Amino acid sequence: MDSGDRIRVERSGEQYEGVCMPSTTEDHVVLKLDGGYNIGIEREESHVEVLDSGVYDIDSEVDGDESSVVEIDPDLPTISLISTGGTIASTVDYRTGAVTSQFDAEDVLRAVPDLAGRANYRGRVVANILSENMTPEIWQDLAWAVHDEIENGADGVVVMHGTDTMQYTASALAFMLDTPVPIVFTGSQRSADRPSSDNVMNAVCAVEAAMSDCAEVLVCMHATENDTRCALHRGTRVRKDHTSRRNAFETIGNEPLGEVEYATETVTFQRPYDERGSTTLDIAPDLETDVELLKSTPGMDGAFLDLCDGKAGIVIEGTGLGHINTKFIDHIARLTDDGTAVVMTSQCLDGRVCDRVYDTGRDLLEAGVIEGETMLPGTAMVKLMWTLANRSSVRETMQTSLAGEITERSVPWT
Template sequence: MTFSNSDPVHVAFAGLDLHGIYISGSDGNAVVKLSSGYNICVPEVLCTPAPECSAAQPHHAAAEPLKQDANLPLLSIISTGGTIASTVDYRTGAVSSKFTAEDIIRSIPELAGIARYHTAQPFNVLSENMNPAMWQELARAVRDEIAAGAAGVIVTHGTDTMLYSAAAVSFMLTTPVPVIFVGAQRSADRPSSDNAMNAICSAKAGVSDLGEVVVCMHATSDDVECALHRATRVRKNHTSRRDAFQSIGRAPVGMVSYPDGAVTLGKDAVLRGTHELRLLDRLESRCALLQYYPGMDPAVFDAFSGYAGLVIAGTGLGHVGTDCIAKIAALTAAGTLVVMTSQCQAGDVCDRVYETGRDLLDAGVVEGGSMLPEVALVKLMWVLGNTTRREDAVRMMQTNLKGELDYDLGREM
């Protein structure tokens, strides 16, 4: 006997005749939802059909069209997946991304009072499955929404790699309107999910005076305030907390209080209308990021032979062991652009203080300033996608383009 999801069944167990709904089965076991709502797992052979009971119909698909207020500004919601859009998946029993942008708007009624919405879903993945081709697709989608008249764009995204995507869009796109990346650390199917507050804050930021790419997430563990982090200066600093996202080496560019939704922008926030819409979406994906560790086998560097670019997250001020320097020199000689960043939480790279650093400079390494290693990687892909000459690439890597550096480097050259 095979059953499908939602079939009514009898279960003969523990001397009882139990009634329930068949949920799923594997390895000869059936998960059955009892009328009490509890799920139990019993051998499937104990289940028989219960045709006298009506089948329970899951009604996920809300049929009503979205109610939109024509007097409100237009926001676009581009959904890419992630926890903010997740619900239970009976294949694995874990959560997976299933919600569309429309589902998000329906499940958070407050959004309807802030703006009217256009939605798009270029793809739907957990963020660990993102890649540079998807960043490009995403940047194009954002560009299209702005070109079509969106007053702001909200990108819902898994939090694990949100900073990579946000930084990539930030480099590829020059925007006149706010582009807000938002996610959730607790899945949308729980009453305590941070998805609603983060989404409401992101919508408020989306209609604000901001004019740059930011990440909008809980500022603290409390449901009272979201922070707007510059896309090139943010990092996920905790695996699970709501306030995992923090600006590194600088204050957030703005705050959104909750539930009133008041947006406060910092002095250096880029304002709406400052820039024209422009997309430069080429990326050189043959780039890598390598974290140095004590005792690293210099042969590791051989793996990057033929790469266009390599970012090293070095120790302290930007170092690797002396025995690696010859390998790095060989890479740069062969045309790989090697950029040094630091695995420290914050601070500038400076390879002029210690002997090893000077040797690295001699080997052709480019100092990455205060750029976060992840951001430096994304920037390097973009820079190498848009320049062919090494000098131009070096100059661009050391120029503050989107707030990823505190100031332009290497002007003495």
């Protein structure tokens, strides 16, 4: 039995049929079921029957170069698959039972044979980390990699990324890059070894979105619990809202920008977007990383605010319309006097910050706070890092939508 063989595995009275996939240990057979799910079955006490050998020529689909092109078909667009690690590029380490990130972009092609024939692929590895370990420095490496791929002719880019911090990285690229082609983040909530893995459908839909007309930074993940369609979220407006569900990602304050129907490979958009080719490729990768996100809670230790003295900027995740305990306002005034940019957002997540309504807010405005409009707190933090390194007019830049991060003006109420 080799990888690529069609096999039947029988164990504990259950039968499984599918394609044998490469496995990282001797203890398990990894089987791709016909529905696209991969499952791992313990070899011990399993009976394996080879039904057909070499159904998928898995190992020859990609070669081992750092940036490699597979089976060039001049009629197909070129999509660059950039891997940063995360679950979509993960497998279970059966020795510890934990999921580790160890695949590169080429392994994704091996693991998702359904990608074949849709495009010419280039693979590139920028990092191989679980995304809780993502840093602003890797955002910069990634931005350069995406820039170079586009400069070298990629018609679209798919970034494979852990879901934990995907929203932060997608925001960072949205501010750092002007792009004439789609840049589509995708990932996986369940590793390829789990029966319910979402890696195949997410990867396929992301490639379809990368060939679409929308030249923006998008996040492509399951739209529902089912394997019917992926949502396309604007990178600056999306949040991972559930720890484990496959449809964990949500556009805050609106419907997703678009969607990809899996069965028909149809990409549709419900709202205006930047069209392919309407923007010239450019990169502004500098970041001022001396920026923090501070969440305001009842009883918060003022020492956390002391730590912000001398920082380039802070984003406060305030309460309600954008408030913080009144006792901290004098300190905030000193911070802004000393040149620290202080941006107010809301832990409500949805809705506009409006510090003109209540006394606390008006005092905060007098203390020099910049209202974060409708920006998500995490997006505002990333944008402030970018703004402080690239623009002299910090207040104006933070209050102007650069990449769809501020939703259109609305009266907070009537």
